[in-house]
Structures are given as C-alpha cells and as structure tokens.
Amino acid sequence: MSSDRPPAPPPDPVRPSDDAARALAQGLMAGARFAALATLTPEGAPFVSRIAFGLDPEGRPLSLISDLAAHSQHLAADPRAALLLGEPGDKGDPLVHPRLTLQVTARSLRHTDPGHAALAAHYLRDHPKARLYIGFADFALVRFTVQSGMLNGGFGRAFRLSPQDLARGGTTRR
Amino acid sequence: MSSDRPPAPPPDPVRPSDDAARALAQGLMAGARFAALATLTPEGAPFVSRIAFGLDPEGRPLSLISDLAAHSQHLAADPRAALLLGEPGDKGDPLVHPRLTLQVTARSLRHTDPGHAALAAHYLRDHPKARLYIGFADFALVRFTVQSGMLNGGFGRAFRLSPQDLARGGTTRR
Numbered sequence: 001m002s003s004d005r006p007p008a009p010p011p012d013p014v015r016p017s018d019d020a021a022r023a024l025a026q027g028l029m030a031g032a033r034f035a036a037l038a039t040l041t042p043e044g045a046p047f048v049s050r051i052a053f054g055l056d057p058e059g060r061p062l063s064l065i066s067d068l069a070a071h072s073q074h075l076a077a078d079p080r081a082a083l084l085l086g087e088p089g090d091k092g093d094p095l096v097h098p099r100l101t102l103q104v105t106a107r108s109l110r111h112t113d114p115g116h117a118a119l120a121a122h123y124l125r126d127h128p129k130a131r132l133y134i135g136f137a138d139f140a141l142v143r144f145t146v147q148s149g150m151l152n153g154g155f156g157r158a159f160r161l162s163p164q165d166l167a168r169g170g171t172t173r174r
Numbered sequence: 175m176s177s178d179r180p181p182a183p184p185p186d187p188v189r190p191s192d193d194a195a196r197a198l199a200q201g202l203m204a205g206a207r208f209a210a211l212a213t214l215t216p217e218g219a220p221f222v223s224r225i226a227f228g229l230d231p232e233g234r235p236l237s238l239i240s241d242l243a244a245h246s247q248h249l250a251a252d253p254r255a256a257l258l259l260g261e262p263g264d265k266g267d268p269l270v271h272p273r274l275t276l277q278v279t280a281r282s283l284r285h286t287d288p289g290h291a292a293l294a295a296h297y298l299r300d301h302p303k304a305r306l307y308i309g310f311a312d313f314a315l316v317r318f319t320v321q322s323g324m325l326n327g328g329f330g331r332a333f334r335l336s337p338q339d340l341a342r343g344g345t346t347r348r
Contacts, residue, residue, distance in 0.1 A: 033268060034262065034268040034269065036210035036212075036222050036258050037222070038210075038212035038213075038220035038221060038222035038256070039212075039220055040218075040219075040220055041277075044214075044218065045214075045254045045256070045277060046212035046213055046214055046220050046221075046254060046255055046256045047212060047220075047256050047275065047277065048210050048211070048212035048222055048256040048257065048258040048275055049258060049273075049275050049324075049326070050258060050268070050269065050273050050326070051269075052268070052269055070324065080219045080220060081220055082212070082219070082220045082221050082222040083222065084210050084222040084223060084224060087261065087262075088208065088261075093303045094207060094208040094224070094226070095208065095224065095225075095226055099223075099224050101221065101222055101223050103215075103219060103221065129267045150223075150244065152223070152224070
C-alpha cells in the first residue's frame with residue numbers, strides 16, 4: 001500500500017460458470033425481494049429504477065409494476081431490460097458482496113389475461129404487502145425471460161451464466 | 175381488501191420539485207457509497223451493475239471503476255448512463271424507501287489526466303478501502319454530469335428534479 005508503484009492489474013475476471021457460481025446465482029434470485037431494473041428511455045438512453053422482485057412457480061423472474069411508472073412506459077415501447085439482484089448489508093465494502101446482472105425481456109400479464117389470478121396468488125405468498133395494490137387496474141405482473149447472466153462474486157470473481165445455469169435446479173423447465 | 179372491485183388507481187404521481195424533495199435527493203446523494211449503474215450494451219440493450227459511489231468536491235457524482243468491467247466498456251462506446259441511489263434497510267417494504275434515479279453522462283479521469291491525484295485523494299476520504307486498488311493502471315475515476323433526476327419517495331410521491339435541484343445547496347457551482 002505504501003509503494004509508489006501500483007500493483008499489476010488483475011487478469012480478465014470473467015470465468016466460465018461452475019456449480020458454485022450457479023448455486024450462488026440461484027440463491028440470489030431466490031432471496032431477492034427487490035431489484036434494480038434498467039430500461040431504455042424513448043431516446044434510447046439507459047434508465048434505472050427499483051422494482052419488487054420474486055420468482056414465478058418455475059423459478060423465473062417476476063415483478064408487479066404500475067403503468068404510471070416511467071419504467072412501465074419504457075418496457076411497453078421496448079421490452080429489453082436488465083435486473084440487478086443481491087443487496088449489500090450495512091457493513092463492509094459493498095463491492096465484495098455478490099450480485100447478479102440478468103439481461104432479460106419483459107412480458108406483462110394483466111388482470112384480464114389468462115393465468116393472472118393464479119400467478120397473483122403465487123406472488124402474494126412472498127410479497128404479502130402487495131395485497132394492498134395488486135388489485136389496482138394499473139398494476140400488472142411482469143415476467144422476465146432471461147437471456148444471459150453475469151455473476152459478480154467480488155473482485156476478480158465474475159462468471160457468465162446461461163439461462164440454463166439460472167433455471168431452478170440447473171435445468172430449464174417449461 | 176376483500177372487495178371484488180379493485181380500488182381506483184392513484185393519480186399521476188410525478189410532482190414538481192420542492193424544498194423537501196431537493197433535500198431528500200441531496201441527502202441520498204451525500205449518503206450513498208454504492209449505486210446501480212445502467213449502461214448500454216454494444217447491441218443497445220440496457221445493462222445494470224453495481225459501482226462504488228461518492229461525490230466530488232463540488233457535490234457531483236463520482237465513481238472508481240475498472241476497465242475490465244463490462245460497464246466500463248459500455249461507457250467507452252456510449253457515455254450515456256443512469257444511476258440508482260438509496261438502499262432499503264432490511265425491514266419493511268423496500269418500495270417505500272426513498273430512491274433517486276439520475277440520468278447522467280460519464281467522463282473518465284485517468285491516472286495520467288490533470289487533476290487525477292487531487293480527485294483520487296478526495297475520493298479516498300470517503301472510500302478508504304479503495305486505496306488497495308485505486309493505483310491499478312486499469313482503474314479510472316469516472317465523473318457523471320447530471321441531466322435530470324427522478325426522486326421516488328414511496329408510492330404516490332415522485333418528483334422530477336433538475337440538475338440545479340440536485341446541486342449542493344440547490345445551486346450549480348462550476
């Protein structure tokens with residue numbers, strides 16, 4: 001630390017996935033109750049906001065969002081999005097806490113769509129406070145199809161993950 | 175809650191800024207030690223990752239990031255970005271915790287650039303653990319110029335903020 005010459009930079013940190021990375025990523029998905037959502041503005045610029053987060057019965061990302069939010073209007077125009085999961089605690093360096101970026105495509109499920117009632121009931125099990133507004137006509141469930149994942153387990157511990165790596169049990173079930 | 179008819183949706187939640195909103199937003203900026211950063215992939219899709227966060231001596235957003243990170247490569251190709259600040263605690267509904275979205279443009283300041291040493295010394299006051307890697311040749315300070323802000327103080331409490339609203343003391347100092 002007191003040397004005038006900085007240490008050499010670390011090697012390229014992105015590694016292929018392994019069982020430990022898959023387990024860590026799936027644990028972050030199972031434990032997250034909110035996420036940062038990146039969307040595109042009408043001008044094509046990046047935007048980021050907070051959304052509620054859960055998993056559908058098949059272990060795929062799910063949220064409940066209001067039509068009034070800027071991100072909903074962005075997704076209606078371009079469904080491409082990204083999610084950041086895994087929140088640091090109050091102590092220590094937040095950049096050593098593991099986090100997961102998911103590149104996704106969003107699909108809304110509205111009150112009038114088939115399957116809404118069952119998925120809403122599932123969602124409320126993990127998000128009981130959403131009972132206050134899940135019935136609002138302007139709130140829709142949003143399902144996210146995962147294209148790819150990037151797990152950062154701390155400095156020098158990055159892994160690129162496939163949709164199969166991120167599916168519950170390590171296999172896709174559809 | 176047991177009614178078959180959902181309640182009416184809330185009115186458009188975006189309000190003009192006021193002193194309380196400016197103070198809350200500036201407090202979130204002053205208190206944040208990390209942020210979610212949204213960038214654009216080479217395909218123009220949204221991406222989101224975690225970065226360290228601080229303020230420069232004039233109260234403007236500042237980070238320290240590695241060239242090896244995907245977001246650095248994104249910013250080198252397109253400097254448009256967005257930041258999400260304000261982290262929920264462990265208790266309560268995370269969507270009632272205030273958070274701030276900043277739409278920004280990124281500019282790197284590298285070791286060889288004028289002013290790097292002074293800004294690095296300033297950054298280390300709030301991020302002492304960064305001393306371990308701030309000297310790495312692949313780490314650059316990144317300053318963010320704010321274009322606009324959106325403060326969400328919880329359901330029905332959203333405010334659009336200007337760069338002037340977000341400048342320390344409510345005035346821009348350059």
